[in-house]
Amino acid sequence: MTREQTIVAVFVFATEVITTVVGQLLLKHAMEGSTTLGFAHPRILKLFGTGVLALAISFFLTIGLLQHFDLSFFYPIQGSTVVIITIAAAIFLREKLSLQLVIGSLLISAGIVVVSLS
Amino acid sequence: MDRGPRLFPNPWLLLVFEALFVTASETLLKVGASRTERVAGWEWTGLLSLASIWIWCAIALVILSFLCWINVLKYIPLSIAFPLSNVVHVLVPLSCWIFLAEHISPRRWCGIAVVILGLAVVAKPVAKIEEKL
Numbered sequence: 001m002t003r004e005q006t007i008v009a010v011f012v013f014a015t016e017v018i019t020t021v022v023g024q025l026l027l028k029h030a031m032e033g034s035t036t037l038g039f040a041h042p043r044i045l046k047l048f049g050t051g052v053l054a055l056a057i058s059f060f061l062t063i064g065l066l067q068h069f070d071l072s073f074f075y076p077i078q079g080s081t082v083v084i085i086t087i088a089a090a091i092f093l094r095e096k097l098s099l100q101l102v103i104g105s106l107l108i109s110a111g112i113v114v115v116s117l118s
Numbered sequence: 119m120d121r122g123p124r125l126f127p128n129p130w131l132l133l134v135f136e137a138l139f140v141t142a143s144e145t146l147l148k149v150g151a152s153r154t155e156r157v158a159g160w161e162w163t164g165l166l167s168l169a170s171i172w173i174w175c176a177i178a179l180v181i182l183s184f185l186c187w188i189n190v191l192k193y194i195p196l197s198i199a200f201p202l203s204n205v206v207h208v209l210v211p212l213s214c215w216i217f218l219a220e221h222i223s224p225r226r227w228c229g230i231a232v233v234i235l236g237l238a239v240v241a242k243p244v245a246k247i248e249e250k251l
Contacts, residue, residue, distance in 0.1 A: 024196060031191040082201050089197035097197060100243050105201045107236025112207050114229030 009068070012061055013077055019058035020081050021088050026051030028093060072116045079112030129193040132186045133202060139183035141209040145217055146176035201240045207233050 001009070030047035037044055065074055086105040090097035150172035167173045190199050208230050214220040222230075 024200060027188060028191045028196040031188050035192055079207075082204055085200045086197045089195065089200070093196060095195040095197045098243060100239055101197060101201070104236045104238075104240030105197075107239060108201050108204050108207075108233050109236075111229050111231070111233030111236055112204070114232055115207060115211065115226050117225070117229075 009065075012065060016058050016061040016065060017077065017081055017084065019054045019061065020078075021084050023051050023054030023058060024085055025088055025092055026054060028089070075116030076113040079109045079116070082109045082112070127189055129190050133190045133194065133199060136183045136186035136190060137203060137205045137209060139179045139186065140203075140206045141213050143176040143179035143183065144206070144210050145213045146172045146179065148214070148218060150176060198240065198244060202237060204233065205237055208237070 026047050030044050030051055033047065034041070034044050039045075039048075062078075083102075083105045086097070086101060089095045150167050150170035153170055153172070154167040187203070190203075211220075211222055211226065211230055215222050
């Protein structure tokens with residue numbers, strides 16, 4: 001793989017992870033808001049639509065990455081989204097984070113890495 | 119934590135259904151994909167698999183799992199729901215093992231065990247909260 005291809009690959013990987021995290025955060029924010037404002041509220045629809053768009057982008061980037069890399073190489077990076085989403089939810093959605101939750105998420109991520117390496 | 123409606127749709131039950139639908143859809147996608155004939159130049163698009171009834175069932179299950187997921191998000195914090203939704207990394211290999219007779223290496227079984235341990239660690243405080251209510 002040339003240097004340029006590596007840079008592109010890293011960029012696509014990063015974008016895939018970021019769109020997954022942002023998409024889930026937006027969906028969560030929208031659905032939580034929908035319990036008080038109602039789902040048809042313009043603000044909720046906008047959040048929901050952007051969230052679905054972000055997840056759609058991550059979905060197609062995943063397929064693109066799968067065409068270039070082995071699943072076993074690519075999967076561990078997806079496993080890392082568990083920890084990233086847990087921490088992002090604490091920062092951006094002000095969800096309470098316990099030590100137990102962080103340890104549990106780390107274990108799940110580690111398990112996914114082991115599963116994909118074998 | 120807002121627990122939402124008491125009976126159906128209970129958000130925790132929906133989370134279980136979401137995981138089961140994802141597992142079923144992944145398994146059916148594999149069945150559908152492996153039964154699709156390979157035509158040179160087209161195989162990478164995956165579009166030819168649309169001729170398989172299994173693929174359509176899988177698509178329906180993906181939609182169902184998404185509907186469950188967004189309703190889970192109404193009531194369960196993302197930092198709990200998302201780690202727990204990763205139970206699919208246990209269920210999908212099990213489903214492949216049981217229904218598709220795929221081989222699972224010892225190291226993979228170890229990985230599955232670590233994921234289960236992580237899920238248990240995340241779920242334990244949740245169970246305590248639910249007990250108090």
